[in-house]
Amino acid sequence: MSYWEDKWFKNYDFAVIGGGIVGCFTALKLIQERPNARIAIFERGLFPSGASTKNAGFACYGSLTELESDRKHLNDDDVKALVKLRYDGLHLLRNTLEDKEISYQENGGFELFMKPPDEIETRINKMNALLYPIFKENVFSQENKRIESNGFAKNKLSTLLKNKFEGSIDTGKMMWSLHEKVRKKGIALFTSTNIENFKEQRNSIVLEVQSELGLIEIKTKKLAICTNAFSKKWFPKGDINPGRGMVLITKPISNLKINGCFHYHQGYHYFRNIDNRVLIGGGRQLDMEKENTSVFGINDNIKKVLIDDLKNYILPNTPFEIEKEWSGIMAFGANKLPLVKRYSSRIVVGIRLGGMGVAIGSIVGNKTAEILLEEL
Incomplete structure (x- = not known):
């Protein structure tokens, strides 16, 4: 690699693995709170790989029978908390991107x-x-x-x-608008970039990327993992x-x-x-x-x-x-709540959206960033 590539493309304050809804909102929250930080998103696919651009575009809270089924396994306060999460998430999505940017109806x-x-x-x-x-x-x-x-x-x-x-949205238009917003904020967005592994060191985390140049190591001070189901390869025993x-x-x-x-x-x-x-x-x-x-x-x-x-x-x-x-x-997972938790002092995961990514992806991303920013 060149001197310029080493200098500008291989060191970050925050890295986000996953360029879907959660990953983008994580990065946007990070840049909002740390405007001078160097932040990069790494997406393994040319387009978001999980469901962010493959869902049906439903902006929903849960049908009557679905919520009735939830009440068989959750108490009423937990059911309300679940619906409130979706309610707040959809409002955050619409406040971050204008309705015309997602074709919300x-x-x-x-x-x-x-x-x-x-x-x-x-x-x-x-x-x-x-x-x-x-x-x-x-x-x-x-x-x-x-x-x-x-x-x-x-x-x-x-x-x-x-x-x-x-209501409904245009899923592709939403992700196009999110990626455009991310880039305008000065966040680096790398697609077709598969992070094969990560290793924690004393003062940083090393991300391993296999490329046409061979193995490239990218360093970051903190890491958010927002790859939903594909996180299983790193956390095989996780729910x-x-x-x-x-x-x-x-x-x-x-x-x-x-x-x-x-x-x-x-x-x-x-x-x-x-x-x-x-x-x-x-x-x-x-x-x-x-x-x-x-x-x-x-x-x-x-x-x-x-x-x-x-x-x-x-x-x-x-x-x-x-x-x-x-x-x-x-x-x-075992319940319908997303999994947002600290993996280590430098790594936070924001995953397991239960098929409700449009509704809760924004708020899961915000929460992931908030935990990552906490001083331990």
């Missing part, structure tokens, strides 16, 4: 039911009461008339619930379980009526209208053994179910073609 989140749910009004009232301290309004309401107005199979769907506070989510998108459909973000099967399945196409994804609960993986790919059995759902419930009597398919990798 508060067009509502909707949950579909195939069979009439038992005591649905009672359940809505209970959940609204639980969440009222956060939203200051009722969150859920029943709006069955939207089944027909969205063009769904009204003879096969019984009930539709609305969360008026949910970090990868989960693959797949997404399909149709070719453009004329006169597509769908408006909003839709969930069903306790939030495991979801779809939306994007550019007059139907984006549909999820279904990993149908084959958890195969989908608990950090390997990208398409599960043909799940794909068939999603396509059948399009035919039978979402686009009845409407011809469609699948144009593109992809997958993203998420991280889950």
Whole structure:
């Protein structure tokens, strides 16, 4: 390497591994608090590798049935704390990037039911009461008339619930805007840069990068690890379980009526209208053994179910073609709370977002930076 490369590219005050939502917000918080610091983000892919640019772009808090399921495992205070985390995270995202920079639309989140749910009004009232301290309004309401107005199979769907506070974003535009903001703040952003290992020394941390020039060692005083499920390679015994989510998108459909973000099967399945196409994804609960993986790919059995759902419930009597398919990798743990903790005096991890990266990635990044800045 040249003298100039050694001088300018190999030494930092803070390094962040992972160039997705969490990594970018970690770096932005660090530069806000330490404006003269040298900060670098290292992303192993040409684009963010996990789910930051591969998710469906839902700005959501959790469907009724998903939150009811959470109440079986968490007390009410913990459920509220979980929703409040998502609420605060989405507001932080929107305050950091203007709505136009992420194409945010508060067009509502909707949950579909195939069979009439038992005591649905009672359940809505209970959940609204639980969440009222956060939203200051009722969150859920029943709006069955939207089944027909969205063009769904009204003879096969019984009930539709609305969360008026949910919305959608353009995931790619969000990450483009975040990367642009990071660069404007003077933060170095390296893509296609795979950190193969890191070693703590007395006064620094050495990051090992394999390149066309051979092994390059980069030094940093402090390190944030924001690689979500891919952190498992460094913390094999940690409560970090990868989960693959797949997404399909149709070719453009004329006169597509769908408006909003839709969930069903306790939030495991979801779809939306994007550019007059139907984006549909999820279904990993149908084959958890195969989908608990950090390997990208398409599960043909799940794909068939999603396509059948399009035919039978979402686009009845409407011809469609699948144009593109992809997958993203998420991280889950024993509970739904993210894992933000100190690994050592110089290293902090901000990972395990539980499939809610759009909602909580910003606040997880901020918290990661705050811990890293603490003086021990």
